Structure formats: structure tokens, C-alpha cells
Amino acid sequence: xxxxxxxxxxxxxxxxxxxxxxxxxxxxxxxxxxxxxxxxxxxxxxxxxxxxxxxxxxxxxxxxxxxxxxxxxxxxxxxxxxxxxxxxxxxxxxxxxxxxxxxxxxxxxxxxxxxxxxxxxxxxxxxxxxxxxxxxxxxxxxxxxxxxxxxxxxxx
Numbered sequence: 001x002x003x004x005x006x007x008x009x010x011x012x013x014x015x016x017x018x019x020x021x022x023x024x025x026x027x028x029x030x031x032x033x034x035x036x037x038x039x040x041x042x043x044x045x046x047x048x049x050x051x052x053x054x055x056x057x058x059x060x061x062x063x064x065x066x067x068x069x070x071x072x073x074x075x076x077x078x079x080x081x082x083x084x085x086x087x088x089x090x091x092x093x094x095x096x097x098x099x100x101x102x103x104x105x106x107x108x109x110x111x112x113x114x115x116x117x118x119x120x121x122x123x124x125x126x127x128x129x130x131x132x133x134x135x136x137x138x139x140x141x142x143x144x145x146x147x148x149x150x151x152x153x154x155x156x
Contacts, residue, residue, distance in 0.1 A: 071117070
């Protein structure tokens with residue numbers, strides 16, 4: 001009888017501790033997300049790939065002037081639960097309004113689903129950012145379950 005009681009008591013304690021840990025972590029994550037969300041200097045754009053396989057959130061500081069390096073923060077999300085994808089492989093291109101490529105980088109690997117790319121934009125105007133998600137994984141061939149193309153229009 002004592003062994004059964006001890007096992008039940010121990011099991012209940014573990015379950016309660018796990019719930020408490022999940023609650024604390026989710027509260028911290030919500031607080032962190034809220035702080036990012038209230039920033040007035042960024043222009044977040046949320047989009048999904050054309051096949052809805054990947055959610056992408058792009059942020060940048062709108063107060064930075066053309067002619068300076070502008071850090072673009074790119075987050076890769078699961079399309080249905082907003083969790084960051086891990087080990088994302090992608091290509092990034094930026095085109096001006098005439099369709100001329102002003103930035104191109106291939107085979108970028110992101111471990112934890114978030115990346116920063118510093119791009120110098122010389123002139124104000126309309127730009128198109130093309131993000132091609134190649135898939136997930138550390139080594140090719142990548143898992144293409146989470147792959148696709150997203151096109152984002154930017155005004156600088």
C-alpha cells in the first residue's frame with residue numbers, strides 16, 4: 001500500500017511540476033513576443049509560402065535611411081501553430097522596382113528559425129523580397145515538407 005501511495009504521489013508531483021514549467025515558459029514567451037510586437041520602429045510583414053507550407057515574418061527598422069545597412073529579421077514559422085521551424089535552408093533575393101537584383105544570397109541555413117540579413121538599399125522606392133525555402137534539415141537532401149516561395153513587397 002505504501003509503495004502504491006508513493007508512486008501515485010511521485011507521479012502527481014511530476015505532472016504538477018511539468019504543468020508549472022510549461023506555464024512559466026509560455027508566460028515568458030508571450031511577454032517576449034508582446035515586447036517585440038509593441039515596437040514602433042519595425043514594419044512587420046507576415047506571409048506564407050505560396051503552398052502554405054511555411055509562415056514567414058519579416059521585420060526591419062523603418063527609421064533607417066536608404067544608403068545604410070538595414071537589418072532584416074526573418075522568422076520561419078510553422079504555418080498552423082506559429083512555432084519557429086528549426087534547421088531551415090533558404091535563398092534570399094531583393095529586387096528593385098525595375099526587377100534588377102540588388103541583393104542575392106543562396107543556401108542560407110538557420111538553426112533556430114530566425115535570421116538577420118543586413119542589406120544596403122541605396123534609394124527609396126518599392127522593392128520585392130523573394131524568399132525561397134529549400135526545406136528543413138542539416139544536410140541535403142532536405143525535407144521539402146516545409147518548402148516553398150514567398151514574395152514580399154516593401155516600400156523603403
